[in-house]
Amino acid sequence: MSNVMQGHIVICGWSPTARGVIEQLHSADGDPRRQIVLIDPHLDHCPLDDPYVYFVKGDPTLDETLRRADLKQAETAIVLADWNIADLGLRDAKSTLITLAIENHHNDVYTVVELMRSENRHHLQRADVDEPVCVADLSQRMLVHAALNHGLSKFFSDVLQFGEGSEIYKVALPAALEKSTFRELVTLVSDKFQAIALAVERGGEIHCNPQGEFRLKPNDDLFVLAEEFPEALVNYTPA
Numbered sequence: 307m308s309n310v311m312q313g314h315i316v317i318c319g320w321s322p323t324a325r326g327v328i329e330q331l332h333s334a335d336g337d338p339r340r341q342i343v344l345i346d347p348h349l350d351h352c353p354l355d356d357p358y359v360y361f362v363k364g365d366p367t368l369d370e371t372l373r374r375a376d377l378k379q380a381e382t383a384i385v386l387a388d389w390n391i392a393d394l395g396l397r398d399a400k401s402t403l404i405t406l407a408i409e410n411h412h413n414d415v416y417t418v419v420e421l422m423r424s425e426n427r428h429h430l431q432r433a434d435v436d437e438p439v440c441v442a443d444l445s446q447r448m449l450v451h452a453a454l455n456h457g458l459s460k461f462f463s464d465v466l467q468f469g470e471g472s473e474i475y476k477v478a479l480p481a482a483l484e485k486s487t488f489r490e491l492v493t494l495v496s497d498k499f500q501a502i503a504l505a506v507e508r509g510g511e512i513h514c515n516p517q518g519e520f521r522l523k524p525n526d527d528l529f530v531l532a533e534e535f536p537e538a539l540v541n542y543t544p545a
Contacts (some may be wrong), residue, residue, distance in 0.1 A: 311360075311376040316415075318366040318404050319386040320349055323420065323427070327384065328359060343375045348390070359529040367407040378412045385419040394422040398429070405433045407440035455506075465531070472533045474504065479526040488520045499539050501532035 315331065317324055324344065332338050344352065347368045352361035364371030366385075377383065385404050387397045401419050408417060418513045419430055421440040430438040452459040464471045483491060488506065495503040505514040507527040513520065530536055 311341060311343070312379045312519050313381045314343055314376070314379070316343045316345065316372075316375050316377055316380045316383045317386065318345045318383065318408075319345040319388055320344060320353055321386055323386050323389075325354070327386075328354065328356070332356065332358065339399045343380070345371060345375055348482065366404045369407070369411055372408065372411045377408065377415060380412070380415050382416045382418065383408050385417065387420045387422055395426065396421050398426040402426070402429045402433055405430060405435050409434045420438055472501075474533050475530050475532060475535050476507070477528050477530060477536060477540050479506075479522055479524075479528055480540065481524070482525055482543050484526075486522050488516045488522065491522060495536075495539065496532060498542075499532070499536055501530050503528060503530055505529040 317327065328342060330336060330402065331340055331342065331518060339358055343362060344359055345362045345364060346353075347363065347365050349361070349363060352359060356396060362371060362375045364374065366372065366375075385401050388400050389397075391397045391400060391471065398421055401421070405419055413434065415437045416437075418437045418439060419435050421427060421438045422442060424440045424443040427438050428455055433482075447450065448459055448462065464474070483494070486494075488503070492503045495501050505512055505528070506520075506522065507513075507529065508523065508525075512529075528539075530539065
């Protein structure tokens with residue numbers, strides 16, 4: 307790989323899921339120029355005609371492959387399930403091995419791993435994964451909530467789709483809002499920035515719509531629903 311790679315995303319494993327992830331990342335509301343490195347042991351060349359997608363042929367459990375992908379300069383690594391493996395448990399086992407290799411090679415990279423069975427989540431947690439995402443588990447929960455709250459799936463589909471309507475952004479809490487209550491934040495974000503404050507992340511824990519006198523602290527991050535990245539909120543200082 308070129309030595310100019312910095313802050314890129316490494317994706318392990320080619321599949322229809324990988325194609326969709328890359329399309330979303332390179333959409334107009336994502337970043338069409340975001341550098342992505344795709345690792346796959348089966349392909350001989352890059353399956354996409356995209357100048358910002360770089361291909362590394364190799365086994366992602368090997369240090370040499372991860373080195374060629376400039377993993378130590380990457381911001382995020384996404385490990386996708388291997389669709390060539392029929393057994394779902396074995397798919398998760400392979401994903402866990404890849405995650406272990408990634409964390410051993412560069413444990414500061416943020417890891418997001420596609421999980422097939424929620425009962426295997428603890429294996430990935432032992433591998434220090436940052437976000438294991440069980441698609442089947444999320445689908446089941448969405449079906450239940452959609453049955454009880456009609457139209458909810460359409461709402462989430464719109465929110466999670468780049469390029470259409472409002473999206474959820476994670477932003478650092480402005481220093482000027484430290485010690486404010488979450489209720490005060492909700493009002494300010496709505497009135498001044500035409501957005502909706504949804505949750506606070508503190509020390510790796512998510513506080514969704516916290517109640518009472520929940521006060522904001524330094525190093526908190528906010529999850530905000532807005533039509534575009536709320537740059538004005540990030541740089542907010544009272545008049």
